[in-house]
Amino acid sequence: MTQNLIIIGAGMATGRAIEHLVETAPDAYNITLFNAEPRGNYNRIMLSPVLAGDKTYEEIVTHDDAWYAEHGVTCRFGERVAKIDRAAKTVTAANGDVLAYDKLMFGTGSNPFMIPLPGHDLEGVIAYRDLEDTEQMMAMGPDNKVVVIGGGLLGLEAAAGMAARGVDVTVVHIMGHLMERQLDEAAGYLLRKALIDKGITVKCSANSKEILGENGKVRALLLDDGTELPCDLLVMAVGIRPNVALAQEAGLAVGKGIHVDDQMITSDADVLAVGECVEHQGAIFGLVAPLYDQAKVAAQTLLGEEAAFVQKELSTKLKVTGCDLFSAGDFSDGEGREDIVFRDPARGVYRRLVVEDNALVGAVMYGDTADSNWFYGLIKDKTDIAEMRDTLIFGPAYQGGDTADPLSAVAALPRDAEICGCNGISKGQIEDAIAAGSTDLGAIKATTKASASCGTCTGLVEQVLAVTLGDDFVIPAAQSVCGCTEMTHEDVRRMIKSQKLTSMAAVMQECGWKTSCGCHVCRPALNFYLLADWPLEYQDDPQSRFINERKHANIQKDGTFSVVPRMWGGITNAKELRAIADAADKYNVPTVKVTGGQRIDLLGVKGEDLPAIWADLNAAGMVSGHAYSKGLRTVKTCVGTDHCRFGTQDSTGLGIKLEKALWGSWTPHKVKLAVSGCPRNCAEATCKDVGVICVDSGYEVSVGGAAGMDLKETEALAKAPTEQEAIDLTVAFVQLYRENAKYLDRPYKFIAKVGLNWVKERVVDDLDERAALIKRFELSQSIYRKDPWAEHVSEKADSYQPLANLMLEAAE
Amino acid sequence: MTDWIDIADLNDVPKRGARVVKTREGCVAIFRTGADEVFALDNACPHKQGPLAEGIVHGASVTCPLHNWVISLETGLVQGEDEGQVATYPARVEGGRILLDATFLRARAVA
Numbered sequence: 001m002t003q004n005l006i007i008i009g010a011g012m013a014t015g016r017a018i019e020h021l022v023e024t025a026p027d028a029y030n031i032t033l034f035n036a037e038p039r040g041n042y043n044r045i046m047l048s049p050v051l052a053g054d055k056t057y058e059e060i061v062t063h064d065d066a067w068y069a070e071h072g073v074t075c076r077f078g079e080r081v082a083k084i085d086r087a088a089k090t091v092t093a094a095n096g097d098v099l100a101y102d103k104l105m106f107g108t109g110s111n112p113f114m115i116p117l118p119g120h121d122l123e124g125v126i127a128y129r130d131l132e133d134t135e136q137m138m139a140m141g142p143d144n145k146v147v148v149i150g151g152g153l154l155g156l157e158a159a160a161g162m163a164a165r166g167v168d169v170t171v172v173h174i175m176g177h178l179m180e181r182q183l184d185e186a187a188g189y190l191l192r193k194a195l196i197d198k199g200i201t202v203k204c205s206a207n208s209k210e211i212l213g214e215n216g217k218v219r220a221l222l223l224d225d226g227t228e229l230p231c232d233l234l235v236m237a238v239g240i241r242p243n244v245a246l247a248q249e250a251g252l253a254v255g256k257g258i259h260v261d262d263q264m265i266t267s268d269a270d271v272l273a274v275g276e277c278v279e280h281q282g283a284i285f286g287l288v289a290p291l292y293d294q295a296k297v298a299a300q301t302l303l304g305e306e307a308a309f310v311q312k313e314l315s316t317k318l319k320v321t322g323c324d325l326f327s328a329g330d331f332s333d334g335e336g337r338e339d340i341v342f343r344d345p346a347r348g349v350y351r352r353l354v355v356e357d358n359a360l361v362g363a364v365m366y367g368d369t370a371d372s373n374w375f376y377g378l379i380k381d382k383t384d385i386a387e388m389r390d391t392l393i394f395g396p397a398y399q400g401g402d403t404a405d406p407l408s409a410v411a412a413l414p415r416d417a418e419i420c421g422c423n424g425i426s427k428g429q430i431e432d433a434i435a436a437g438s439t440d441l442g443a444i445k446a447t448t449k450a451s452a453s454c455g456t457c458t459g460l461v462e463q464v465l466a467v468t469l470g471d472d473f474v475i476p477a478a479q480s481v482c483g484c485t486e487m488t489h490e491d492v493r494r495m496i497k498s499q500k501l502t503s504m505a506a507v508m509q510e511c512g513w514k515t516s517c518g519c520h521v522c523r524p525a526l527n528f529y530l531l532a533d534w535p536l537e538y539q540d541d542p543q544s545r546f547i548n549e550r551k552h553a554n555i556q557k558d559g560t561f562s563v564v565p566r567m568w569g570g571i572t573n574a575k576e577l578r579a580i581a582d583a584a585d586k587y588n589v590p591t592v593k594v595t596g597g598q599r600i601d602l603l604g605v606k607g608e609d610l611p612a613i614w615a616d617l618n619a620a621g622m623v624s625g626h627a628y629s630k631g632l633r634t635v636k637t638c639v640g641t642d643h644c645r646f647g648t649q650d651s652t653g654l655g656i657k658l659e660k661a662l663w664g665s666w667t668p669h670k671v672k673l674a675v676s677g678c679p680r681n682c683a684e685a686t687c688k689d690v691g692v693i694c695v696d697s698g699y700e701v702s703v704g705g706a707a708g709m710d711l712k713e714t715e716a717l718a719k720a721p722t723e724q725e726a727i728d729l730t731v732a733f734v735q736l737y738r739e740n741a742k743y744l745d746r747p748y749k750f751i752a753k754v755g756l757n758w759v760k761e762r763v764v765d766d767l768d769e770r771a772a773l774i775k776r777f778e779l780s781q782s783i784y785r786k787d788p789w790a791e792h793v794s795e796k797a798d799s800y801q802p803l804a805n806l807m808l809e810a811a812e
Numbered sequence: 813m814t815d816w817i818d819i820a821d822l823n824d825v826p827k828r829g830a831r832v833v834k835t836r837e838g839c840v841a842i843f844r845t846g847a848d849e850v851f852a853l854d855n856a857c858p859h860k861q862g863p864l865a866e867g868i869v870h871g872a873s874v875t876c877p878l879h880n881w882v883i884s885l886e887t888g889l890v891q892g893e894d895e896g897q898v899a900t901y902p903a904r905v906e907g908g909r910i911l912l913d914a915t916f917l918r919a920r921a922v923a
Contacts, residue, residue, distance in 0.1 A: 176827075185846070332847030335872050335886025517828065517846045520868040520875035520882070543828040547866040547877040555877055559863040607866075803831035803842055803910075804819045806917060 119211030
């Protein structure tokens, strides 16, 4: 006997269920299909091509009127279901019709989540969910600005679709990188870069504060940093929530979604549910593959067949706006887990495999996802990959053959294969140069220019040399930054500047980092290089800093800290000394010491007391002395003409001016200065990084001294007739050092590498270059010349306290 | 038997960072990796008792701030040439909250 089946919602899951039913048993059910949208089932996934103008709505319709008619489905489109009476087994339509059912199926889908920001109800604030939303976006053109909140799949597709129509689009994403659920940071970086290339503005780590309106219509989005993003339309694509309202009213068991068992049956044996509205074993669903599985199981259940829905290993293969992406399994770090990372900066390819116990457990791929099915199979089947581990990352084409040898791969390249992409140099040209007598890397660079630009092909050029010359050429082992990369510090700095790399993820991708997030050796170096070269673009990362610079105090061997307030030029007064004495009493400071840099060190302060002691010292007008930083430490002075009968200039005054100009700046290593008022040199200026000796006719500025592991006298840089010129020379030298030195090289080591003449040419002789260096230093100081203590006291004092105190818990 | 206790919001610990929880038997360091996993270890390096919570977190390891020993967050084992092990405690994240196993912490107090 034919039974009545009522289906609520004409979406992709219920559409697929109807197909199964009418194909397998066309006479089993009289189907009535309700849909709140005034249309039948269409392929929602294809809304993005519709938005981009690649397809029309008609092309993405799955079931048209003729199809429903042919299969005897009664359509009630544009009609909501008002009420369900499960006892009487009836459904009441919005117009009052009461329909009896034998079986009922929910396919109510999901609702877009709207962030309840002030102004979210303004006209022109929409979600991206259905055809109406799509049509509003399609109405935008080159004269319009649109802001999309949400850097997930849906938000990015909306952004790219509108950008293809010439709209000025900005994506605002709260997390640090795009699509953080599917992608790791490196792949997120590549995606961001691809979107920027399409003219889309991308703002990550951006918090929306308020939607601003005018006459009831959206005008701009305000971020919590005060930035205003003007827009004619604001699209919120921050996520979806299962639409459970009707099921809840009907008294069905509901959690995040409508609870269903493996047969897709809800808490009522005659009611089923499929699609985005369901919750199965705690999971909810947004991708189409599991929804189709559910639809099939539901249809089989309705026909009395045995079937069970099983959640499969999650994999996502997506094409976001022309960029191929794939992720599967679990790609988080962990003990016993190893990363195999492959990056091809030239092609914008990134692959990361996560291996555990000789099996692949996760994979992230960007740019080239051709082998993704193979990798997905390995994850799903938990295949033992021990045998193919070395070549696993290259995909199935490289399995089963000889062990891959990079040299044999290079040997197999044809003569016209391009080796140096920057200069268009082929393997053949390098071979010819070798034959003509260029038998090392330097000679190849000089004769062909290969590897002389960005340097990423250096390894390849060396391999060509090795293949061509055989045993006559040994690939030099250049000192790389650390085990995470083959590149040297110099290579990395050059890449950061020439390729305009402004984030750590960008450096790690473009320089082929072998680890997912670096290590304690490379991260502090990269953090410095990035903030030194891109002070405005890059945001300092405290987690990539050594503890002393993260907590702005020097860690001691017992885990306590030392606190050194700044004493400008070594000058203090009774008020400051009283405040220091009071602080020493108040915080039980065990040791108070006068330092070699003419200031006072409070040793043995507890980490949790730091914000409080800083606040006390701040109140007396003192700021951080940066005694812990790779940055400006002290400017030591003598008393100069103020008091000394031999003084020739105001050495104390100059010292204070220099300290005020340089404080807060980060440098490759610590920087110490001194100014002596006469050649007797009481301030010991000639063993400092920069030393100034005052003489009757002006100021002798010298650089590159050391009094540490090495002992070295400074070398004369220049003689300055005026105090201002002495300051200019010092600032320009410090900036040159910041821009070019290797991390953890003191200035004397830097000078030994580049030569004093190279320094003089830029800082002394070329006045334009000197001015440019000073200008760049000032730009950087506009960000960094501030007291970190005061900032931490007001913004992150809590982070210095224990996360929790379980003294009582543990005692139970 | 486990007895999970709620400690704090996940976001109270910075990504690739750590905070400490005080107990009568010294501090336990709670680490959060770049992939948002959490781990709980004694806040003392086996070398010279350096406060591990102040170290740089990379992958699923932390580098001690005193002498750069690298310690696995999952096993507590010292990596590389050096030898030693730090006690680890069950920790997990649920609904954005960090949970610790009180049974283990108590066992630690007795030990």
